[in-house]
Amino acid sequence: MASGSCAIRICLRTNKFIVLRNIRLIARLDIKGPNLIKGIHLEGLRVIGSPNEYALRYYQQGADELIYMDCVASLYGRNHLGDIIRSAAKNIFVPMTVGGGIRSVEDATNILRAGADKVAVNTAAVSNPKLINEISRRFGSQCMVLSIEAKEVGKDLWEVYTNNGRERTGLDVIDWVKRGVAKGAGEVLLTSVDREGTRKGFDIALVRAVTAEISVPVIACGGMGKPEDLVDVVNMGHADAVAMADILHYNRSDIGEIRAVAKESGMGVRDYESA
Amino acid sequence: MKAPEVTVIDYGVGNLLSVQRGLEHCGARVIVTEDPKLILAATKLVLPGVGAFGNAMQALAALGLIEVIREVAERGTPLLGICLGMQLLLEESDEFGITAGLGLIPGRVIPVPTKALSGKEHKIPHIGWSALHASAASESWSGTLMENNQTGEAAYFVHSFMAVPTDPAHIIAGCLYGGHFIPGVIGRDQITGCQFHPEKSGEVGLKILRRFILQ
Numbered sequence: 001m002a003s004g005s006c007a008i009r010i011c012l013r014t015n016k017f018i019v020l021r022n023i024r025l026i027a028r029l030d031i032k033g034p035n036l037i038k039g040i041h042l043e044g045l046r047v048i049g050s051p052n053e054y055a056l057r058y059y060q061q062g063a064d065e066l067i068y069m070d071c072v073a074s075l076y077g078r079n080h081l082g083d084i085i086r087s088a089a090k091n092i093f094v095p096m097t098v099g100g101g102i103r104s105v106e107d108a109t110n111i112l113r114a115g116a117d118k119v120a121v122n123t124a125a126v127s128n129p130k131l132i133n134e135i136s137r138r139f140g141s142q143c144m145v146l147s148i149e150a151k152e153v154g155k156d157l158w159e160v161y162t163n164n165g166r167e168r169t170g171l172d173v174i175d176w177v178k179r180g181v182a183k184g185a186g187e188v189l190l191t192s193v194d195r196e197g198t199r200k201g202f203d204i205a206l207v208r209a210v211t212a213e214i215s216v217p218v219i220a221c222g223g224m225g226k227p228e229d230l231v232d233v234v235n236m237g238h239a240d241a242v243a244m245a246d247i248l249h250y251n252r253s254d255i256g257e258i259r260a261v262a263k264e265s266g267m268g269v270r271d272y273e274s275a
Numbered sequence: 276m277k278a279p280e281v282t283v284i285d286y287g288v289g290n291l292l293s294v295q296r297g298l299e300h301c302g303a304r305v306i307v308t309e310d311p312k313l314i315l316a317a318t319k320l321v322l323p324g325v326g327a328f329g330n331a332m333q334a335l336a337a338l339g340l341i342e343v344i345r346e347v348a349e350r351g352t353p354l355l356g357i358c359l360g361m362q363l364l365l366e367e368s369d370e371f372g373i374t375a376g377l378g379l380i381p382g383r384v385i386p387v388p389t390k391a392l393s394g395k396e397h398k399i400p401h402i403g404w405s406a407l408h409a410s411a412a413s414e415s416w417s418g419t420l421m422e423n424n425q426t427g428e429a430a431y432f433v434h435s436f437m438a439v440p441t442d443p444a445h446i447i448a449g450c451l452y453g454g455h456f457i458p459g460v461i462g463r464d465q466i467t468g469c470q471f472h473p474e475k476s477g478e479v480g481l482k483i484l485r486r487f488i489l490q
Contacts, residue, residue: 021397022404022429059477064404064431089296095431095475115292117433117475140326142400142433186400217398240398270404270429272477 022268023234024241025255026219027058027248028067031081031100037071038249040197042149042165045071048249051084055092058248061255062272065095067120067189067219067243069147071164073101082114089115099147099189100164105134112139120189122147123162126169126176129183136184141216146185148173150206151193158206165193173206174213181214188218189243195223197246202229207237219243227253227261234267278304279488282317284344285309286324286334294323294357297474301485311343319487320347324359328368328384328436331359332376341377348379353465355420355487361461361468362438370436380463382440391453404429405450405471407459407479412443419447420467420486421460428479430459430471438468 029051030037036054037045048054055066066088070081081098088096098111099120108119125132125146136144149165150158150173158173177188190210192203200223207220217240220233224244233239247253262269281303283294295305298321306313314320322344324331335341348354356364365376368384376384391397406429409416416422432450437457440446447460447467460483461468467487473480 024403062477086292089292091300093293093297093300093474093477093481095433095472112290113292115290115296117290117293140400142402142435143325187402215396215398217402240403271406271427272429 021240022270023230023239023262024064024219025062025230025258025262025269026065026067026241026243027055027063027255028069028221028243028245029055030069030071030245031084032071033080036249038197038246039071041193042071042191042196052088054249055088058255059092059094062259062270063094063255064270065097065241066092067097067099069120070100082110085111085114085116097145097189099145104131105138108135108139112143118143118145118187120145120147122149125180126160126162126171129179132180132183132185136186141184141186144185145187145189146177146180147189147191148177148180149191149193150203152203152206156205156209158209161193165196174209177210178213181216185216187216188214190218190220192222196221198223199225199246201225202233202237202239204233204237207233207239211238211240217241227258230258230262231265231267234262235265278302279319280304280306281319281321281488282314283307283321283323284314284340286331286338286340288324288326288331288334288359290325291323293474294321297481297484298488301481301488303488309338309340311339314340314343315347317347317352320344320352320354322354322356322360322363324357324363326359328359328362328370328376329372329374331363332374335363344377345379348466351465353487353490354379354467356468357474358434358470358472361470362436364461364466364468365438365440368436379466380440380445380461380468381442382438382445384436384438387435387437387452387457388455392455393453395453397453400433400435401452401457402433403431404476405432405452405457405459407448407450410443410446410449410456410458413447416447419460419462420483420490421448423482423486424479430473430476430479432457432459432471434470438470
């Protein structure tokens, strides 16, 4: 007897639930030095407060994951988030992705040892695409998040930027994302530089163009102004997850309300009751 | 009261800090070690793990831990395998050729089906929060690490392979992915495996860790 097929056919005792892919609600924390900050188009950074105070609040509200991004790391060539992540690991028990200035397998190892579950790589992946293979082979593709900063350069045309939206690369987003996935990226964090911090809603055309081309999960990021924006980017852009910052940091909504709006729209989200 | 002690096996794979912090948060005193003597002396043992099955078995063998873990488990010491650590509890895995596991729970590790029951391709790895339900064979969660959990509560999964016990009675809970049943918690006597990460599943996972620590 093939044990595999046997167990797969076991039916569940509870048969009255609908099988939906759960859309993940992710809080994104951009960090500069010891501070949580927020910009517009990834620039003009304003200090918001202490990262872990906000992170704990989002965990308690029911965030499905957290993303920490060191905003100036690429410029200075190193990631300073180790201490922040180590301290977050004491009281936050959802997955944490860390990005910004990850340049080597060693950088990835260090940040994973500090309590991160995945690393997000942008600048170093562009300059050294082999790094994607290396991280993926060492820690598994689920650990290797390809972070892409995209700027619209024409109709249905987006260019890859690095160094937190500061530098153009000449790479086409669609070409690059396909290469990145072929090299072992297990997930894509797709940030629209044009929409980031503007509250104008996600760049749905961008998200749709990317999700149509790859089979790994895509996290849409940049522009969430109201809970309904999430519904649009999932239904029309086919995003698997949504990263939000501004809308949470400035208390314009909270994860509970966003989850309720998502559920109301018929979308699958994690059932979460705040403690 | 002295904090209950939990020994976490450090064999060079995965994010041990999160497992350690999760257990500490739930009131345990945690020893992280690769020392066979300390592992033999464990009163509660956690086998974590992220990565490939073959590499993990090689790492355990290189540290001389395979027989040690079997001995600790067979004498009835509570053992919790997490994610890859759960898969290692089975007899063998299909990942990159057939590799033998610890053989503590009869069954094998196979790929998560790449297509949904509808025939549509779905995403692999299975990443995200999935609701846990009792399997047809598990009458009740009482007496298991899931005792304090409710059906429908979601846990955080990230995996491409799944552990499938030969005896359906060893499946305690699971989730549906693309319509396929995926074992989420398996167990035999004092040996339990969680496919999802209890240390990354918020309060739902912490309840399981608390139950493990206090058993």
